[in-house]
Amino acid sequence: MRRWLTVFFVGGSIAYRGLFNWIRPAMYIPTMLGSPLFQLIFFTKLGQFAQAQSRDFYIVGNSVQVCAMSSVYGMTMAVANERWFGTLGPLLASPANRAAVFLGRGMPVLANGLLVSAFTFVAGTLLLGFRPGLAAVPALALVVVVTVVSCTAFGMLLGSIGLRAKDFFFAANLAYFLMLLFCGVNIPLDELPGWMSAVGRCLPLTHGIAAAREVAAGASLLHVWGLVLTELGIAAAYAAAGLALFRVLEHESRRSAVLDAY
Amino acid sequence: MLVIEAVDLRRTYRTTTGVIRRRPLDVEAVRGVSFAVEQGELFGLLGPNGAGKTTTIKMLITLLLPTSGDARVLGMDVVSQARDVRKRIGYVFGGDRGLYERLSARDNLRYFAELYGVSGKAQRTRIDEVLELVGLKGREQERVEGYSRGMRQRLHIARGILHDPEVVFLDEPTIGVDPVGARELRQTIADLIAAGKTVLLTTHYMFEADALCDRIAVIAKGEIVGEGTPAALKAGVAEGRVTEIEVFGVDDGVLSRLRVVDGVRAVTVEERDQKQLLVVQCAADRELTAPLLAQLDGFEVGRVTSREPTLEDAYVALVGAGD
Ligand SMILES: Nc1ncnc2c1ncn2[C@@H]1O[C@H](COP(=O)(O)OP(=O)(O)OP(=O)(O)O)[C@@H](O)[C@H]1O
Ligand SMILES: [Mg+2]
Numbered sequence: 296m297r298r299w300l301t302v303f304f305v306g307g308s309i310a311y312r313g314l315f316n317w318i319r320p321a322m323y324i325p326t327m328l329g330s331p332l333f334q335l336i337f338f339t340k341l342g343q344f345a346q347a348q349s350r351d352f353y354i355v356g357n358s359v360q361v362c363a364m365s366s367v368y369g370m371t372m373a374v375a376n377e378r379w380f381g382t383l384g385p386l387l388a389s390p391a392n393r394a395a396v397f398l399g400r401g402m403p404v405l406a407n408g409l410l411v412s413a414f415t416f417v418a419g420t421l422l423l424g425f426r427p428g429l430a431a432v433p434a435l436a437l438v439v440v441v442t443v444v445s446c447t448a449f450g451m452l453l454g455s456i457g458l459r460a461k462d463f464f465f466a467a468n469l470a471y472f473l474m475l476l477f478c479g480v481n482i483p484l485d486e487l488p489g490w491m492s493a494v495g496r497c498l499p500l501t502h503g504i505a506a507a508r509e510v511a512a513g514a515s516l517l518h519v520w521g522l523v524l525t526e527l528g529i530a531a532a533y534a535a536a537g538l539a540l541f542r543v544l545e546h547e548s549r550r551s552a553v554l555d556a557y
Numbered sequence: 558m559l560v561i562e563a564v565d566l567r568r569t570y571r572t573t574t575g576v577i578r579r580r581p582l583d584v585e586a587v588r589g590v591s592f593a594v595e596q597g598e599l600f601g602l603l604g605p606n607g608a609g610k611t612t613t614i615k616m617l618i619t620l621l622l623p624t625s626g627d628a629r630v631l632g633m634d635v636v637s638q639a640r641d642v643r644k645r646i647g648y649v650f651g652g653d654r655g656l657y658e659r660l661s662a663r664d665n666l667r668y669f670a671e672l673y674g675v676s677g678k679a680q681r682t683r684i685d686e687v688l689e690l691v692g693l694k695g696r697e698q699e700r701v702e703g704y705s706r707g708m709r710q711r712l713h714i715a716r717g718i719l720h721d722p723e724v725v726f727l728d729e730p731t732i733g734v735d736p737v738g739a740r741e742l743r744q745t746i747a748d749l750i751a752a753g754k755t756v757l758l759t760t761h762y763m764f765e766a767d768a769l770c771d772r773i774a775v776i777a778k779g780e781i782v783g784e785g786t787p788a789a790l791k792a793g794v795a796e797g798r799v800t801e802i803e804v805f806g807v808d809d810g811v812l813s814r815l816r817v818v819d820g821v822r823a824v825t826v827e828e829r830d831q832k833q834l835l836v837v838q839c840a841a842d843r844e845l846t847a848p849l850l851a852q853l854d855g856f857e858v859g860r861v862t863s864r865e866p867t868l869e870d871a872y873v874a875l876v877g878a879g880d
Contacts, residue, residue: 298674306671309664313657381654385716388618390643391672549622552570 299395306391307399314376315369315403326368327407331361331415338481339423348483354425355508356480358415360500362408362443363450363474369407370450371467373400374541375457378554383458387545397541398534400454401447408443427511434510441523442503445530446474449499451537458544458554474500499533502526559632560724560755561594561617566626568612586612588779589626594757594772599750601770602759605876609779610759611650614726617757618648630724644673647722651729653709658702662693662712665701666719673720687715690745692738706733714742718749725749727758731765743769763869773868775875783875790871797822799866800846802835803859814852820845823874832859838866838874 312318317326339353374397377383386396416439419425427435453470457463475481477491478500484492495501506522516523548554568587573579587609594600602610615621617628619639628635630642657665663684670680688694691711701709710733718725727746731739746769749756760766766773767787775783775790783790807826815824815835820843827834839845846861 298676301676302671306668309660309668309671310657312664313660313668318659380657381652382657384620384650385655385669386672388620388643388648389669389672390640390674396672549620552621 299392302391302395303399304402306396307402310396310400311369311373311403313382314373314380316372316376317368327364327411328414331357331364331411332418334361335415335419336422339419342481350423351425351427351511352508353481354416354419354423355511356504358412358419359439359442359504359507360474360478360480361415362412362439362446363471363500365404365408365411366443366446366450367453367467367471367474369404370401370447371454371457371463373404374451374454375463378458383554387548393542393545394538397451397538401451401534404450405443405447408447409440412439412443428513431510431513434516435507437516438503438507438510438519438523441526441530442500442507445499445503445526445533448530448532448534448537452533452540453537455537455540455544458541474498477501479504497529499526499529502529558596559593560596560598560630561592561600561757562627562629563593563613563617564591564627566590566613566616566628567624568609568616568621569624570612585779587616590776590779590781591626592774592781592784594755596755597750597753598771599746599756599758599769601766601773602757602776603761603763603766603773603872604759604776608776610776611728613776614648614728614757614759618646618726619643644720645722646724646726647717647720648726649713649717649728649730651710651713651732653706653733656701656709656712656716659700661700662688662697662704662715665712666697666715669716669719675720683719683721687719690718691715692741707735707738710734711738711742714745722754724755724757727756729759729761731760731762739765763867763872767868775872777876783871787868790875791866791868793871797838797840797843797866799864799870800837800839800849801860801862801864802837802849802853803829803832803861804835804853805832805857805859807833807835807853807856811852811856815849818845818848818852821849823877825873825877836870836873838870 317323335354335357338357339350342348342353343350377386453467456466460466477495478498479495484495484501487495502522503526506519509519510516544554566587567589570584570586572582572584574582590613602613604610612621616623617630617635619635619642622636631645633642635642657668666684666687667680670684675683688697691714693708693711693715701712704712710730714730731742734742743765746756758769770787772786773784773790774781785793812824812826815821815837820840822838822840825836827836837849846863850858
């Protein structure tokens with residue numbers, strides 16, 4: 296068990312430093328801080344101009360969704376880069392527990408996602424006048440943590456797909472914009488065509504953002520626990536799917552050398 | 558005790574050819590390879606590019622499933638007991654990929670130490686030990702992206718033996734390493750054997766195989782074409798002597814005339830600048846210099862030497878026989 300945990304935490308964090316391409320400040324600041332900041336301002340101003348929803352609707356939606364910058368891109372890199380760096384062979388030849396290796400990759404991504412979201416919330420407070428009230432902050436923080444967890448779990452599935460697919464950046468880009476559109480970030484789910492909102496309900500973020508909006512407006516956690524549990528369930532499902540796909544790919548690679556870039 | 562056992566191992570890769578109409582194409586990379594390696598033995602696997610050496614090793618280290626046949630390492634089946642096999646073996650692949658470029662050598666090693674369950678206090682001492690062993694001490698805090706090819710190769714080796722495995726698979730471990738470094742690495746390999754480890758090695762350097770290996774199997778086109786101690790291979794294939802003749806401008810016609818001289822087993826040509834070097838394998842106890850030179854009448858002939866056969870001669874004869 297102790298060994299499982301060190302692979303999970305220590306292994307996960309070393310691997311993250313090795314695999315996450317944007318870890319240098321010159322890349323990190325524009326991608327992880329700059330682009331979320333502009334996304335926040337752009338959609339909030341656009342929304343205020345169109346007068347479709349309240350200002351906080353956009354601030355909360357975008358501040359939560361930007362964690363996908365880390366969850367989607369960071370997580371995809373933290374898994375898929377193994378193949379392109381040629382380190383997948385050594386990894387798969389090791390006896391390490393696959394669940395500990397795979398899920399451990401999520402820890403630093405999760406931490407980074409939280410940082411990105413927190414930064415964007417702070418920017419919303421300082422620049423756009425977001426005032427949730429001090430009493431709402433702990434509940435909001437908890438909801439954001441749960442949502443970032445599920446977003447990271449979704450990234451794990453993307454990472455596994457990226458291990459097999461050649462152009463994984465294409466898929467990561469697509470996933471980021473799909474979330475922006477389908478998860479009620481800037482357009483309420485009811486306003487979307489039925490099939491789109493149905494897709495949205497199966498994605499991470501959707502329930503978390505809805506819960507975050509309510510607690511930011513003063514609702515108590517008791518009021519939103521259904522949404523939070525649903526978000527957690529979605530997280531578990533995606534993490535399990537990501538790990539399962541990783542396992543299948545490992546077996547396929549031994550059987551038919553599909554991951555043979557090593 | 559048998560440490561590595563391969564019984565009629567086969568491996569076929571399925572690939573496709575053609576861009577528009579893709580047709581499946583089966584590549585038979587390994588076609589029925591059998592061998593056994595004893596505890597403490599250094600076993601060499603030699604063969605031309607594409608012969609199936611790496612494929613064979615990948616099956617033994619559990620990265621590839623055999624299409625058919627069986628393999629056991631330390632008595633454990635590489636398919637059904639893969640995880641147990643992985644714990645007790647190490648492997649090193651030649652080349653400069655397969656490392657985390659942005660991490661230092663020490664962090665690369667720390668990561669693999671975690672994966673192999675070398676944790677806590679033992680980890681630090683062991684990492685220092687292997688860094689010392691491969692001669693990277695002092696540079697271990699630098700990022701790997703700034704490493705030269707040979708330094709990367711040393712790091713690969715350090716990674717492969719980090720968890721003190723009982724069996725080590727080395728696939729071209731000295732590729733890209735400078736002569737002095739390669740000599741040190743050969744010493745490291747010899748030390749592994751002295752410490753009771755079992756090693757399977759592939760290399761394209763014949764002198765290296767000759768100096769290190771207890772036994773050698775030569776593999777060509779997926780099949781073993783010769784096996785034995787280096788001495789036995791030399792004696793068995795290139796029994797007798799090797800005559801080397803420097804000539805200028807010989808053609809195929811001359812070569813075929815040389816090949817039919819009584820007592821000649823094989824003739825190969827190495828191009829050297831303007832001249833050519835004819836390497837003639839002669840049967841034992843025959844003095845062929847005169848009849849050979851007779852066939853070369855009219856050509857400019859340089860130095861003529863006669864020597865004992867080397868492992869390379871044996872290798873060339875074995876691999877060439879299949880063509
Ligand atoms: N992933 C793969 N997919 C398809 N064919 C492959 C694959 N890997 C190897 N092969 C083929 O299998 C054959 C044996 O390759 P292998 O790498 O085992 O040779 P090798 O003896 O290690 O050669 P070298 O000395 O060049 O390293 C070659 O024909 C090669 O093209
Ligand atoms: Mg090879």
